[in-house]
Amino acid sequence: MDYQQLGKLGWKSCFGGQLTEEEERNSFPVRVAAHFGSRVLCLTGSEEIVLPIEQLHDCGELAVGDWLLLDNETRRGVSRLPRESLISRKAAGVKSKTQLIAANVDTLFIVCSCNHDFNLSRLERYLAVASESRVTPIVVLTKADLCEDRDVFRQQALQLQSGLIVETVDARDTGDMEPLAYWCRSGQTVALVGSSGAGKSTLAMSLGAGPLLTQGIREDDSKGRHTTTVRSIHCLSAGGVLIDTPGMRELQLADCEEGVAKVFDEIVALAEECQFRDCSHQGEPGCAIAAAIQCGELDTRRLKNYQKLQAEQARNAQSLHERREQDRKLGHFYKATLSANQKRKY
Numbered sequence: 547m548d549y550q551q552l553g554k555l556g557w558k559s560c561f562g563g564q565l566t567e568e569e570e571r572n573s574f575p576v577r578v579a580a581h582f583g584s585r586v587l588c589l590t591g592s593e594e595i596v597l598p599i600e601q602l603h604d605c606g607e608l609a610v611g612d613w614l615l616l617d618n619e620t621r622r623g624v625s626r627l628p629r630e631s632l633i634s635r636k637a638a639g640v641k642s643k644t645q646l647i648a649a650n651v652d653t654l655f656i657v658c659s660c661n662h663d664f665n666l667s668r669l670e671r672y673l674a675v676a677s678e679s680r681v682t683p684i685v686v687l688t689k690a691d692l693c694e695d696r697d698v699f700r701q702q703a704l705q706l707q708s709g710l711i712v713e714t715v716d717a718r719d720t721g722d723m724e725p726l727a728y729w730c731r732s733g734q735t736v737a738l739v740g741s742s743g744a745g746k747s748t749l750a751m752s753l754g755a756g757p758l759l760t761q762g763i764r765e766d767d768s769k770g771r772h773t774t775t776v777r778s779i780h781c782l783s784a785g786g787v788l789i790d791t792p793g794m795r796e797l798q799l800a801d802c803e804e805g806v807a808k809v810f811d812e813i814v815a816l817a818e819e820c821q822f823r824d825c826s827h828q829g830e831p832g833c834a835i836a837a838a839i840q841c842g843e844l845d846t847r848r849l850k851n852y853q854k855l856q857a858e859q860a861r862n863a864q865s866l867h868e869r870r871e872q873d874r875k876l877g878h879f880y881k882a883t884l885s886a887n888q889k890r891k892y
């Protein structure tokens with residue numbers, strides 16, 4: 547196994563530690579770089595392998611960023627290595643279906659501009675997703691060059707979560723990328739989220755995002771037509787990789803009760819102090835949250851956003867549960883029909 551080549555893809559030694567001797571002998575790791583319906587693009591660090599999805603059946607549902615083991619001889623997927631993190635979202639348009647966005651991301655750059663785009667509630671939403679996905683969030687405030695006092699924005703963002711790291715940058719300036727380099731070093735995987743126009747592409751460019759392989763990529767199909775393969779993994783000048791998929795750009799909360807509770811942990815703690823266990827914090831006597839609002843310890847915007855995100859995630863989680871139930875029942879139905887058909891045949 548060429549660990550140096552794998553390092554370029556964000557491979558960490560802890561992944562290697564999970565392999566059995568047999569797996570080390572008979573298989574090799576690849577990273578999922580893109581998914582196009584029936585085919586999956588996998589990278590070894592020195593080679594690109596496009597595999598039909600059936601060949602990866604044993605690896606389960608796949609996300610960009612997943613590490614898979616392929617059999618040395620057949621190149622069939624043997625298994626998927628346990629994920630260190632997984633970012634998922636409620637699929638756009640499809641009611642209550644979860645879509646896997648990216649796996650094994652170490653750091654999420656939450657991008658927001660120091661202008662009218664700056665929105666604390668949106669930042670909290672992304673922080674909840676990061677927490678739920680087990681990814682370290684870093685808030686990157688762009689367009690700092692265009693505002694009078696970048697520190698005003700920075701201080702507000704710092705309040706959102708204890709220990710939160712917030713950087714202010716001119717995303718066009720490579721010199722401003724230095725504080726971010728640590729998160730982009732070799733063996734690290736980062737992803738970007740933020741609203742349209744916040745500066746994600748500009749930031750990616752300044753971080754040196756480029757194609758992972760410069761040779762051996764076939765851009766022409768068998769008929770000589772030019773084809774562009776959408777690669778979702780890019781290498782960065784600091785040695786790490788960036789996962790950038792269209793799905794990353796529109797995250798919604800899906801089943802992330804823990805993430806929301808973590809980001810708003812002071813509100814959760816306050817609620818435990820309320821006189822009534824089922825206090826709805828809407829004027830009941832002995833409400834600790836109302837008291838905190840009154841004395842200015844907690845602001846109304848934050849409480850409202852907590853309640854909104856809480857309700858939103860509960861709704862999504864509920865419909866996900868219903869869907870899973872439905873799928874389960876449908877599964878039983880198929881099985882029953884299948885066995886009835888088989889009985890008829892024999």
Ligand SMILES: Nc1nc2c(ncn2[C@@H]2O[C@H](COP(=O)(O)OP(=O)(O)OP(=O)(O)O)[C@@H](O)[C@H]2O)c(=O)[nH]1
Binds near residue numbers: 749795
């Ligand atoms: N002055 C200044 N301009 C910036 C900065 N970051 C981004 N821009 C400009 O803002 C515009 C939008 O930036 P993009 O990088 O395209 O934003 P994006 O987040 O990728 O947007 P989508 O692709 O729509 O998601 C571009 O014209 C950038 O040049 C910054 O830090 N300072």
Ligand SMILES: [Zn+2]
Binds near residue numbers: 821826830
């Ligand atoms: Zn209360």
